[in-house]
Amino acid sequence: MTTPIIYWFRQDLRTRDLPGLIAAAANGRTVLPCYILDDISPGDEAMGSASRWWLHHSLAALREELAGLGGTLVLRRGPAAAVLKDLVAETGADAVYCSRLYEPWANELEETLHGTLAEQGVNFKRYPGSLLFEPEKVATKSGTPFKVFTPFWRHCRSGNPPARPKGAPDSATWYRDKCNSEALTSWQLLPTAPDWAQRWLDLWQPGAEGAAQRLTAFLDGPVTNYSEGRNHPALEATTRLSPHLHFGEISPRTIWHAATGLAARKPEQDAQVAKFLSELGWREFSHHLLYHFPSITREPFKPQFSHFPWLGNAAALTDWQRGKTGYPIVDAGMRELWQTGYMHNRIRMVVASFLTKHLLVNWRAGARWFQDTLLDADLANNSCGWQWVAGSGADASPYFRIFNPVIQGEKFDKDGLYIRQWVPELTKLPDRYLNKPWEAPASVLEQADVRLGENYPRPMVDHRSARESALAAYASLKEK
DNA sequence: TTTTGAGTTGTTCGA
DNA sequence: GTCGAACAACTCAAA
Numbered sequence: 001m002t003t004p005i006i007y008w009f010r011q012d013l014r015t016r017d018l019p020g021l022i023a024a025a026a027n028g029r030t031v032l033p034c035y036i037l038d039d040i041s042p043g044d045e046a047m048g049s050a051s052r053w054w055l056h057h058s059l060a061a062l063r064e065e066l067a068g069l070g071g072t073l074v075l076r077r078g079p080a081a082a083v084l085k086d087l088v089a090e091t092g093a094d095a096v097y098c099s100r101l102y103e104p105w106a107n108e109l110e111e112t113l114h115g116t117l118a119e120q121g122v123n124f125k126r127y128p129g130s131l132l133f134e135p136e137k138v139a140t141k142s143g144t145p146f147k148v149f150t151p152f153w154r155h156c157r158s159g160n161p162p163a164r165p166k167g168a169p170d171s172a173t174w175y176r177d178k179c180n181s182e183a184l185t186s187w188q189l190l191p192t193a194p195d196w197a198q199r200w201l202d203l204w205q206p207g208a209e210g211a212a213q214r215l216t217a218f219l220d221g222p223v224t225n226y227s228e229g230r231n232h233p234a235l236e237a238t239t240r241l242s243p244h245l246h247f248g249e250i251s252p253r254t255i256w257h258a259a260t261g262l263a264a265r266k267p268e269q270d271a272q273v274a275k276f277l278s279e280l281g282w283r284e285f286s287h288h289l290l291y292h293f294p295s296i297t298r299e300p301f302k303p304q305f306s307h308f309p310w311l312g313n314a315a316a317l318t319d320w321q322r323g324k325t326g327y328p329i330v331d332a333g334m335r336e337l338w339q340t341g342y343m344h345n346r347i348r349m350v351v352a353s354f355l356t357k358h359l360l361v362n363w364r365a366g367a368r369w370f371q372d373t374l375l376d377a378d379l380a381n382n383s384c385g386w387q388w389v390a391g392s393g394a395d396a397s398p399y400f401r402i403f404n405p406v407i408q409g410e411k412f413d414k415d416g417l418y419i420r421q422w423v424p425e426l427t428k429l430p431d432r433y434l435n436k437p438w439e440a441p442a443s444v445l446e447q448a449d450v451r452l453g454e455n456y457p458r459p460m461v462d463h464r465s466a467r468e469s470a471l472a473a474y475a476s477l478k479e480k
Numbered sequence: 481t482t483t484t485g486a487g488t489t490g491t492t493c494g495a
Numbered sequence: 496g497t498c499g500a501a502c503a504a505c506t507c508a509a510a
Binding site: 486495 | 497498499500501502505506507508509510
Binding site: 148149150151230231278279282345346349353388395397398400401402403404407408467 | 492
C-alpha cells in the first residue's frame with residue numbers, strides 16, 4: 001500500500017465539489033478520511049448544543065456517503081494538532097489536506113499545523129472550497145478590502161464566475177489498513193435528558209443529500225417570488241440552506257451555478273435569482289470581513305461604538321432569551337429559535353433590533369445566545385449580522401432605523417400564522433390585537449383567555465420611550 | 481489628491 | 496388611508 005494522504009474534514013462535510021479531497025485522491029494516492037472533534041482549539045468559539053446535534057447527523061451522513069465510495073471515515077477526538085500528529089505517526093502519512101477556514105482561531109491553527117507537521121516531514125495543504133471567492137483576491141482598486149456590500153458584490157459578480165462544481169473524486173484509493181475510529185455515539189453530541197431535539201429530524205435532514213433536496217425544492221418553486229416571500233416568516237419561501245452551508249454539505253458554487261443556470265433558462269426569473277444570489281453574497285461578504293478584520297467577533301467595527309452606553313441588564317436578557325418580552329413577534333421568534341434551532345431571517349433582525357435598541361443590551365450577548373442555540377451558528381455570519389443590526393458594523397443599518405415590533409408583525413405576519421404557531425397563548429386573540437395585546441379591551445382579552453401579566457407578559461418596555469432612549473444613547477456617541 | 485455619487489431589509493410625521 | 500419627506504451625517508469606492 002502506498003503512503004497515505006490524510007484528508008481532514010472540518011466544515012466541509014461532503015464528498016462532491018471538494019477541491020482538497022479531489023487533490024488528495026489524484027494520481028492514485030491512498031486517502032485516509034478523518035474528522036476530529038476538537039473542543040479545545042476553538043477557544044471561546046466552541047460549538048453550541050444545537051450545532052452539535054447537527055454535527056452528529058451530518059457526520060453520520062458523511063460516513064454513509066464515503067462508504068458509498070468505498071472509504072471509511074475515521075473519527076478522533078482531541079486538539080487537532082495532537083490528533084493529527086498521532087494519526088501521521090500511526091499511518092505513516094506524508095501529507096494532510098483540508099479545506100481552508102476563515103475564522104481567526106482556525107487560521108492560527110492552520111499556521112501552527114503548517115509548522116509542526118513540516119517538522120514531521122509532512123506536507124500540510126489547505127484548499128479553497130467553502131467560499132465563492134478567496135478573500136485575498138477580492139479588493140478595491142486601491143487594494144484594500146471592501147467595506148460596503150454593494151460595490152463588493154458588484155465587483156464579485158462582474159469578474160470571472162466561480163469555477164463549475166466538480167463531482168466526488170471518481171477513482172479514489174482508500175486507506176485499508178487498521179486505523180482505530182471512535183464511535184460517533186461516544187461523543188454524545190445528541191441531547192439526552194431532556195431530548196429537546198426529539199422532533200428535529202422531522203424538520204431537517206443534515207447531510208449533502210438533504211442540502212441538495214433543499215436547493216432543488218427552492219429552485220422549483222419559491223424562487224419565483226423570493227424577493228417578497230422571503231420577508232414572511234410563516235411562508236416556506238427561503239432555502240433554509242444555512243446549516244447545510246455552515247457545515248459545508250453543499251458548496252456555494254454549486255448553489256451559484258444552479259441559480260444562474262435557472263436564470264439563463266428562464267430570464268423572467270433573473271431578478272429573483274439575483275436577489276437570492278445576493279444573500280449568498282452577504283455570506284461571502286461576512287466571511288471576507290472576518291478574514292480581514294478578525295476582531296469583528298468582539299469589537300465594534302466602527303470604533304466610536306466602543307463608547308456605547310449599553311445597559312448590561314441580565315434580567316432583560318433572560319426575558320428576551322425565553323421569549324417573554326410581551327411583544328408577540330419578538331417572543332415568537334425567540335421561541336422558534338429555542339424549539340427548532342432556527343429563526344427566520346427577518347425575525348432575526350426584529351429580535352436583534354429589540355435586544356440592542358429597545359433593551360440596550362450589548363449585541364455580543366445576543367450573538368453568544370444565537371451562537372449557542374442556532375443550528376446554523378456561524379461565526380462570520382453571526383458576528384456581522386449582529387453588528388449590522390446594532391449599527392456598529394460594516395455598511396450597517398443607520399442608527400435611527402429602529403424596528404417597530406408591532407409594525408413588523410402586522411406587515412410580515414398579516415394573518416398571524418407565525419405568532420399563533422409559536423405563541424399559542426395568543427391563538428384566540430383577533431388579528432387586530434395580535435401584535436399589541438395590551439391595547440385590546442378587557443372583554444376581548446377575556447374572550448381570548450389572555451390574562452396579561454399572568455399567562456402572557458405585559459410589554460417589558462414601551463416602544464416609544466425605548467426608541468427615544470436608543471436615539472439618545474446613539475446621539476451620546478457623537479459627543480465623545 | 482480631490483471630488484462625487486451612493487449606501488439591504490425602517491419609522492414617523494404631516495399633508 | 497396613503498404618500499413623500501425627514502431622519503444626520505459619514506464613509507466608502509471610483510473617477
